[in-house]
Amino acid sequence: MLALTDTQLADIMAVARTLPRWQRDAFLQAAADELKAKEIGDGAVHLAAIRAARKVETAAWHSSSAIDGTGAMPSATAK
Numbered sequence: 840m841l842a843l844t845d846t847q848l849a850d851i852m853a854v855a856r857t858l859p860r861w862q863r864d865a866f867l868q869a870a871a872d873e874l875k876a877k878e879i880g881d882g883a884v885h886l887a888a889i890r891a892a893r894k895v896e897t898a899a900w901h902s903s904s905a906i907d908g909t910g911a912m913p914s915a916t917a918k
Contacts, residue, residue: 841874847884854888860894866895 843851851870855863873887 840878841871843879843884844881847881850881850885851888854892858892861907862899865898866891869894894918 851867854870855866858866869891870887873890874883877883877887
């Protein structure tokens with residue numbers, strides 16, 4: 840179990856709000872994984888949140904581009 844200060848929790852939640860709701864559970868788990876066995880300070884929490892967000896966003900991008908097999912980003916004009 841992680842013990843975070845109000846400021847640290849607010850930082851985690853601020854980063855979580857930048858993600859779609861369906862990615863937030865994976866984000867919180869990734870952030871907790873980043874903080875395992877580390878001294879938890881404000882900077883470490885912020886860095887863990889940023890790294891976790893990148894990890895979740897990258898995983899989502901890879902899984903969505905694998906659907907059509909091209910590896911390309913979907914076109915904004917595609918119907």
